[in-house]
Amino acid sequence: MDTILTGLSEAFKMIFQGDPEVFRVTLLTMQISGAATVLSVLTGIPLGIYLAIKSFPGKSFLISLVNTGMGLPPTVVGLWVSIFLWRYGPFGYLNIMYTPIAMLIAQFIIASPIVTAFTIAAIQNLNPKLHLQIQALGASRFQYYLLLIREAKFALTAAVIAGFGGVISEVGASMMVGGNIKGYTRVLTTATVMEVSKGNFEIALALGTILLVLAYSVTLLLTILQQREGK
Amino acid sequence: MKRKSIISLALCLILLASLFTGCGQPKEEPAVKNIDIILATTTSTRDSGLLDVLLPVFEKESGYKVKTIAVGTGAALEMGNKGEADVLMTHAPASEKPLVDEGYAIDYTLLMHNDYIIVGPTNDPAGIKKSASASAALGLIANKKSLFLSRGDKSGTHTKELELWKAASLQPGGSWYQETGSGMGDTLNIAAEKKGYSLTDRATYLNLKQNLKNMEVLYEGDTTLFNIYHVMSVNPAKFSKVNYAGAKDFIKFLLSKSGQDIITTYGKDKFGQPLFFSDVK
Numbered sequence: 001m002d003t004i005l006t007g008l009s010e011a012f013k014m015i016f017q018g019d020p021e022v023f024r025v026t027l028l029t030m031q032i033s034g035a036a037t038v039l040s041v042l043t044g045i046p047l048g049i050y051l052a053i054k055s056f057p058g059k060s061f062l063i064s065l066v067n068t069g070m071g072l073p074p075t076v077v078g079l080w081v082s083i084f085l086w087r088y089g090p091f092g093y094l095n096i097m098y099t100p101i102a103m104l105i106a107q108f109i110i111a112s113p114i115v116t117a118f119t120i121a122a123i124q125n126l127n128p129k130l131h132l133q134i135q136a137l138g139a140s141r142f143q144y145y146l147l148l149i150r151e152a153k154f155a156l157t158a159a160v161i162a163g164f165g166g167v168i169s170e171v172g173a174s175m176m177v178g179g180n181i182k183g184y185t186r187v188l189t190t191a192t193v194m195e196v197s198k199g200n201f202e203i204a205l206a207l208g209t210i211l212l213v214l215a216y217s218v219t220l221l222l223t224i225l226q227q228r229e230g231k
Numbered sequence: 232m233k234r235k236s237i238i239s240l241a242l243c244l245i246l247l248a249s250l251f252t253g254c255g256q257p258k259e260e261p262a263v264k265n266i267d268i269i270l271a272t273t274t275s276t277r278d279s280g281l282l283d284v285l286l287p288v289f290e291k292e293s294g295y296k297v298k299t300i301a302v303g304t305g306a307a308l309e310m311g312n313k314g315e316a317d318v319l320m321t322h323a324p325a326s327e328k329p330l331v332d333e334g335y336a337i338d339y340t341l342l343m344h345n346d347y348i349i350v351g352p353t354n355d356p357a358g359i360k361k362s363a364s365a366s367a368a369l370g371l372i373a374n375k376k377s378l379f380l381s382r383g384d385k386s387g388t389h390t391k392e393l394e395l396w397k398a399a400s401l402q403p404g405g406s407w408y409q410e411t412g413s414g415m416g417d418t419l420n421i422a423a424e425k426k427g428y429s430l431t432d433r434a435t436y437l438n439l440k441q442n443l444k445n446m447e448v449l450y451e452g453d454t455t456l457f458n459i460y461h462v463m464s465v466n467p468a469k470f471s472k473v474n475y476a477g478a479k480d481f482i483k484f485l486l487s488k489s490g491q492d493i494i495t496t497y498g499k500d501k502f503g504q505p506l507f508f509s510d511v512k
Contacts, residue, residue: 086313086315087470087472088313088315088470088472092472097315098298098300179298179299179300180301181298181299181300182283182299184296184298196416196417196420197274197278197415197416197417198278198416198438198439199416199419199420199438199439199441199442199443201442
């Protein structure tokens with residue numbers, strides 16, 4: 001009980017006293033996970049729409065792959081990205097192992113299938129007559145897609161929230177490809193794991209609280225947007 | 232509708248902007264020398280807090296940026312073996328030897344030592360307190376089938392533990408012998424929680440002591456319990472991408488007076504005793 005109380009008070013102290021290290025870690029967490037979410041939305045939504053409305057052989061198989069991808073274990077993603085990015089790996093010449101960019105790539109791989117799968121479900125959930133109607137009204141291809149997005153925006157916001165939730169909470173991949181380097185690739189989740197192994201449970205609890213507050217604020221913002229647009 | 236799109240657009244832009252500010256950082260330094268040094272090391276040097284005081288001084292003095300990857304000794308040596316690190320700081324001489332012999336690691340330097348200790352529940356169910364040697368203590372634990380928590384991760388501590396079992400002519404196994412597969416800190420937490428014995432380096436134990444309930448040092452002082460740290464560079468002749476100049480400067484700093492002063496005094500104010508003892512003549 002003591003640990004919980006001191007942990008929480010420690011968290012508030014860290015937030016309000018503006019501990020520079022905690023601030024940097026929080027900002028980096030936001031930047032990497034935010035950017036990974038944006039990139040996965042930019043690719044996942046078009047891909048999801050495509051998979052949802054086009055019919056081609058092997059479509060169900062491909063969708064089943066995407067759905068499985070929603071459960072990609074971050075540690076496995078981290079391992080694969082590491083193997084590719086190591087100095088003597090296929091992409092070693094890029095020199096991005098143990099950098100925020102490597103973490104961004106790993107998180108992008110984790111978030112993309114989530115966003116794509118949610119998009120497929122969202123688009124396929126629309127009334128099939130809608131497609132005919134939009135086309136009958138003479139919409140161009142681009143307008144057609146845009147209208148689909150607008151119709152499914154409620155479910156698509158859920159896709160964004162799920163993608164963001166997937167990456168901001170993952171630790172395995174960030175640890176492996178980022179290395180938890182102080183002041184450089186340390187994010188809230190990897191810092192929490194490290195503090196636990198150091199036995200600093202109060203600090204770990206404080207970092208965890210900041211992470212929760214951060215995740216909640218972003219989700220709240222998106223939810224407000226979703227609910228407003230949903231009307 | 233327009234307002235909504237503007238809000239969404241603004242949100243996207245903010246996130247995109249964060250992408251670029253987030254990734255632009257590593258390129259700012261002038262590229263006169265390769266300033267990034269990858270240090271693969273055991274968790275104990277980080278978890279004990281030693282690196283937190285050593286690295287800022289070195290970075291300030293030299294202009295290098297040290298990227299510490301704290302893993303078990305086994306993993307750290309493997310990184311050296313693959314050319315994925317520039318400098319290694321580890322504590323398992325037996326596992327380090329092949330790397331040095333095969334020429335993967337050079338500038339192999341004895342740096343510092345402390346010792347391993349056997350910790351366990353305060354009531355000492357296996358009665359190891361008065362053992363004649365570390366191996367004898369492990370023998371008593373095995374005999375009583377008292378719970379023993381092993382790292383099981385090929386780390387330096389795990390390697391040492393296996394050496395001790397071997398010296399006791401024992402093959403540990405069974406439900407009383409459990410492998411955590413985790414770092415030293417986690418393993419100590421588990422051992423304290425489950426009231427088991429464990430082998431640990433003294434530095435990590437002292438750091439965690441206040442959180443470890445009903446656990447104390449039960450056996451110490453045997454010469455076989457020496458915990459020796461070496462530092463070495465990865466051979467640039469084997470791996471051209473290694474930052475050898477950086478590795479050499481880092482080792483030179485560790486051996487210098489300012490480096491040595493930090494190592495030999497670290498922990499005195501917090502624990503009343505130093506955590507590491509210098510082996511540099």
